[in-house]
Amino acid sequence: MNEHDSVIRVNGVVKRYADLCAIDGISFAVQGGETVGLLGPNGAGKTSTMRALAGLSPWDQGQVSVAGLDAATEGRRIRQIMGVVTQHDGLDNELNVTQNLELFGYLAGVSRTAVRRRAREVLEFFSLTGRATDDVDDLSGGMKRRLAIARALMIDPEVIVLDEPTTGLDPHSRAQVWEKLAQLKSAGVTVLMSTHYMDEAAILCDRIAIMDHGRILALAPPHALIERYAGGQVVEIRLDGAERQILRDALRASGVKWRELGALFRVLDGDTDLTALQELAGVRIERRATNLEDVFLRLTGKELDDE
Numbered sequence: 001m002n003e004h005d006s007v008i009r010v011n012g013v014v015k016r017y018a019d020l021c022a023i024d025g026i027s028f029a030v031q032g033g034e035t036v037g038l039l040g041p042n043g044a045g046k047t048s049t050m051r052a053l054a055g056l057s058p059w060d061q062g063q064v065s066v067a068g069l070d071a072a073t074e075g076r077r078i079r080q081i082m083g084v085v086t087q088h089d090g091l092d093n094e095l096n097v098t099q100n101l102e103l104f105g106y107l108a109g110v111s112r113t114a115v116r117r118r119a120r121e122v123l124e125f126f127s128l129t130g131r132a133t134d135d136v137d138d139l140s141g142g143m144k145r146r147l148a149i150a151r152a153l154m155i156d157p158e159v160i161v162l163d164e165p166t167t168g169l170d171p172h173s174r175a176q177v178w179e180k181l182a183q184l185k186s187a188g189v190t191v192l193m194s195t196h197y198m199d200e201a202a203i204l205c206d207r208i209a210i211m212d213h214g215r216i217l218a219l220a221p222p223h224a225l226i227e228r229y230a231g232g233q234v235v236e237i238r239l240d241g242a243e244r245q246i247l248r249d250a251l252r253a254s255g256v257k258w259r260e261l262g263a264l265f266r267v268l269d270g271d272t273d274l275t276a277l278q279e280l281a282g283v284r285i286e287r288r289a290t291n292l293e294d295v296f297l298r299l300t301g302k303e304l305d306d307e
Helices: 046-053 075-079 097-107 112-125 141-155 171-186 198-204 222-229 244-254 292-300
Strands: 008-017 020-030 035-039 061-066 082-085 159-163 190-195 207-212 215-220 233-239 258-261 264-267 283-289
Touching: 008 046, 020 046, 020 061, 020 215, 035 046, 035 198, 046 061, 046 159, 046 190, 075 082, 082 141, 097 112, 097 141, 112 141, 141 159, 141 171, 171 190, 171 198, 190 198, 198 292, 207 222, 207 292, 215 222, 215 292, 222 292, 233 244, 244 264
Parallel strands: 035 190, 035 207, 082 159, 159 190
Antiparallel strands: 008 020, 008 061, 207 215, 233 264, 233 283, 258 264
């Protein structure tokens, strides 16, 4: 990847809040038409990174650029080519669906004629044409999220930044949002998104940056992350009559690396010899293909939803 041809470039960025380092010297680049995901728990620094990109929040060190524009001094110009969708939709409940779109377009400097045309286009794209005159309060959660993304597209952006695009949505609504994001990618839009959903990151993103405590721990395509950090398979052991402490003692005696995760015990090396455990009564040993959750566990020592 040639960083000099990248649409988004972040180099050595540090952001502090009093004693908290929200962004701890991160660097990455996103090429045109690429979808990159920031994957991590709350507090990992994902939102702070996106606010810096949009020129909405200053940072203490480093450089950020979007389409060759310096985010520190040209934030206004960046927002003319970048659609931003925050965690909170910020829709105006006093306006109907179309009015929310048109007002955003006017405030962004789009002409009246272009605003009306563009509103019709994005409503059709997000399958909201039939709700064009409805009050926002009458929309479902999934429709509101689609409307928020539609609003960000009113400026016909080169880049779109989405902070947790499907948080709180039911599976059907999430799938609808995923479909539209995939269509944007096919149209050549550069996408940077944050998420704490493993499946979302794996399905939508060309590359994933795993973040924790303001740092990027790894950045690569999903399959490469899995191959590099998680191997081919993982072993999960479930209690089937045995006492929990007996299994703990047996795992310690085996010398394997393991984590106790709720109702199961996960052995981190799928190639480990577990002959001794197989002879233990009251346990069930299962092997499965590794996934991004295993990568995150290896890199951070915790599950994604751990506090």
